[in-house]
Amino acid sequence: KDIANVKGEQVVNIGSQDMNDNVWLTLAKKINTDCDKTDGFVITHGTDTMEETAYFLDLTVKCDKPVVMVGAMRPSTSMSADGPFNLYNAVVTAADKASANRGVLVVMNDTVLDGRDVTKTNTTDVATFKSVNYGPLGYIHNGKIDYQRTPARKHTSDTPFDVSKLNELPKVGIVYNYANASDLPAKALEDAGYDGIVSAGVGNGNLYKSVFDTLATAAKNGTAVVRSSRVPTGATTQDAEVDDAKYGFVASGTLNPQKARVLLQLALTQTKDPQQIQQIFNQY
Structure with missing residues (x-):
């Protein structure tokens, strides 16, 4: 046939x-x-x-x-x-x-x-x-x-993402959370000048304290920070256990860390404002 x-x-x-x-x-x-x-x-x-x-x-x-x-x-x-x-x-x-x-x-x-x-x-x-x-x-x-x-x-x-004139994408890395997690990976990404960091958090996108503090500082300094979860199903919800608006974080919704990284790369071609990035994550 x-x-x-x-x-x-x-x-x-x-x-x-x-x-x-x-x-x-x-x-x-x-x-x-x-x-x-x-x-x-x-x-x-x-x-x-x-x-x-x-x-x-x-x-x-x-x-x-x-x-x-x-x-x-x-x-x-x-x-x-x-x-x-x-x-x-x-x-x-x-x-x-x-x-x-x-x-x-x-x-x-x-x-x-x-x-x-x-x-x-x-x-x-x-x-x-x-x-x-x-x-x-x-x-x-x-x-x-x-x-x-x-x-x-x-x-x-x-979608608003036009790559026709792009030759490179913003640099975004992922840090993994676990019991007694080190904040060195997050610090390394910020020191290397990464435009964004996605956290593969525990539970509903929660972060080990030292990692939380490092990422909060990074967000304050202009690095886009997205909270996702290492849990395979469910959503990382906005302003649940973490006050995202206070710290300038973005919640990934149902996107896993690797998918959240992709969307953050493209979102950063449009804006660096965390509230606007959150709107993008709510739509795509």
Whole structure:
């Protein structure tokens, strides 16, 4: 059965553990430039950082045609490689007009997930990718897509993030919280001149006292600080256990630390005001 006329182009050939801002910008610009030349896009990508690339593209692609990311958990030499069928399903998804205007999609293991909410949940399982807070957008059965919902947040053409003239992104790092945590990583990022810091906090984005004090000082000095959580599900809520307005912090909502970092990078291309950044986190 003919599904689509496929044309391939290699943008980069790296392990996704080596993904970087330059590749993200190249991909977004490439899709935006080629939007009128094709009916849809399929991007093959390693699974390690696929969720971050998916969210970056979800925020920066200005094309309403289907953009689908796909990968594999098993090597092509394995007895039951998942890559070929994942790729087939990705092409099916990109060729389906119902996939348009849903943001950037991730297709793995017969499941369609949205770029904002998808995350890798298992190091080896073929069913590793899940939207842990909201569930998948749909499922693929025998070459047909059964969509269950649409993304709740604004994406692609409905975002203000224009990367067409950007050659680099603001520098944002992540610090991890734990019992008796050191504040040295946070101090190192501030001393290195990072534009923003995301805290992977405990519970509802809480921080060990010394880390809290260091990040409060950083925020006072103009560094954007976002509170997220190392907990895999749920939201980091604003002004709950931490007075975000008082300290100039931003709450990440349901974005995990790695996703919050992506949004903060783009938010900082628009503003450095923590209240305005919080509004951005509330919308995207």
